Amino acid sequence: MVKVLIIDDEKSIRTSLREILEYEKIDVMEAADGMAGLKLLEENKFDLVLCDIKMPKMDGLEVLLKIQDTQPELPIVMISGHGNIETAVEAIKKGAYDYIAKPLDLNRLLVTIRNAMDKSSLVQETKVLKRRIAGTREMIGASAGILQIKDMLEKVAPTEARVLITGGNGTGKELVARWIHEKSNRAAAPLVEVNCAAIPSELIESELFGHEKGSFTSAIKQRIGKFEQANNGTLFLDEIGDMGLPAQAKVLRALQEGKITRVGGEKELSVNVRVIAATNKDLRAEIAAGNFREDLYHRLSVIVLHVPALNDRRDDIPLLADHFLKEICQEQGIPLKTFADEAIKELQKINWTGNIRELRNVVERLIILCDKKITAKDVQTYGGKN
Numbered sequence: 001m002v003k004v005l006i007i008d009d010e011k012s013i014r015t016s017l018r019e020i021l022e023y024e025k026i027d028v029m030e031a032a033d034g035m036a037g038l039k040l041l042e043e044n045k046f047d048l049v050l051c052d053i054k055m056p057k058m059d060g061l062e063v064l065l066k067i068q069d070t071q072p073e074l075p076i077v078m079i080s081g082h083g084n085i086e087t088a089v090e091a092i093k094k095g096a097y098d099y100i101a102k103p104l105d106l107n108r109l110l111v112t113i114r115n116a117m118d119k120s121s122l123v124q125e126t127k128v129l130k131r132r133i134a135g136t137r138e139m140i141g142a143s144a145g146i147l148q149i150k151d152m153l154e155k156v157a158p159t160e161a162r163v164l165i166t167g168g169n170g171t172g173k174e175l176v177a178r179w180i181h182e183k184s185n186r187a188a189a190p191l192v193e194v195n196c197a198a199i200p201s202e203l204i205e206s207e208l209f210g211h212e213k214g215s216f217t218s219a220i221k222q223r224i225g226k227f228e229q230a231n232n233g234t235l236f237l238d239e240i241g242d243m244g245l246p247a248q249a250k251v252l253r254a255l256q257e258g259k260i261t262r263v264g265g266e267k268e269l270s271v272n273v274r275v276i277a278a279t280n281k282d283l284r285a286e287i288a289a290g291n292f293r294e295d296l297y298h299r300l301s302v303i304v305l306h307v308p309a310l311n312d313r314r315d316d317i318p319l320l321a322d323h324f325l326k327e328i329c330q331e332q333g334i335p336l337k338t339f340a341d342e343a344i345k346e347l348q349k350i351n352w353t354g355n356i357r358e359l360r361n362v363v364e365r366l367i368i369l370c371d372k373k374i375t376a377k378d379v380q381t382y383g384g385k386n
Helices: 011-023 034-043 060-070 082-093 106-134 144-156 173-182 204-209 245-257 283-288 294-300 314-332 341-349 355-369 376-382
Strands: 003-007 027-031 048-052 076-080 098-101 163-166 191-195 234-238 259-261 268-270 274-279 303-306
Touching: 003 011, 003 034, 011 027, 011 106, 027 034, 034 048, 034 060, 048 060, 048 106, 060 076, 060 082, 076 082, 076 106, 082 098, 098 106, 144 173, 144 303, 163 173, 173 191, 173 234, 173 274, 204 245, 204 259, 245 259, 245 294, 283 294, 314 341, 314 355, 341 376, 355 376
Parallel strands: 003 027, 003 048, 048 076, 076 098, 163 274, 163 303, 191 234, 234 274
Antiparallel strands: 259 268
16 A cells, blocks of 8 residues: 655645545555654655645755655655745755645646656666666575674665675675665666686786786787776675785775776776675685785775575575575476475575575475475475585
8 A cells, every 4th residue: 555644734734635645545644844754754664755845843845855865766745835836846856756736636636646656666666677687686584694784785885885795605795795786876887796716817907907909918909897897886806815916906006096007008097986895715814824915805894794604594594495486486487386384494404505505506406306385305305415
């Protein structure tokens, strides 16, 4: 059900709006001034706000700006008297969805609300499609470790702070990096990924910083590096613990100065990049062993997020298994299957050394090899190591 907040100091207006909206099966809450309205917004989730412009304590424009700071995608429709239409137009320029003049026109009101809801739905659908195209999955789980990560993401993502993500293979470090980018102010710019463990040491500098034509034997043309590709966006350095010391020194300089030089080039290029790094190694131990630069570590680890192993969050396995079941059945065009309760309990007993990645593989195997209802015996037969 659509939920609307009415902020207006005139009780008669609030009552009229409530009667109209409730007749249309819309859930309504009221506030007599801007301060009370902002408090209700903190405590409840609304689909739309109807806000008067002239109010005591805090006027509608101030309310509008405060809402946009915290919930920029929430549609806000301003209610204006005949004497403040210019102010209403100013509100539109500041981000309000629309304005409705007093006395209120019923048809105009309902059309405006419907259009605002349609726009809001399209925004959400677009976000979902962008995440699918980018390969960004949901972050599934309600365990303490996952809830802590979600809370940190909300705080960290909108900032420019560098983030170091730690955790074992298959725990979902890349997913955390993607969500930081999705929720950041750089979301419209590219997220560029580099797997430092998959690139030979002699090529990593060219991969990161690019090279000029003729700078080495196989450099038959100029190449733009990952730092330049990620300009104004986010660069995700996965498995940074496997990066060699020479490349580490150049990454450090890029972070310190915001400038890079292509291999074989002399010109310095300015780059505006937010760096997120991830590793399955203990970088403190790598520093002690002389394999990782301590100064680079401190540059990267403004915020450290540790992704827990699946064995440490077994309470999330029912949610994860059900999510993968639905996702894989849909992807492969298989009629939806179900897990017996005992099958879920068997999944929770497994030692998940491969973490989330291994669980998804097991669920896919069970979907392919088992009947419509997956049993505990199926998990015992097909859920082990192959």
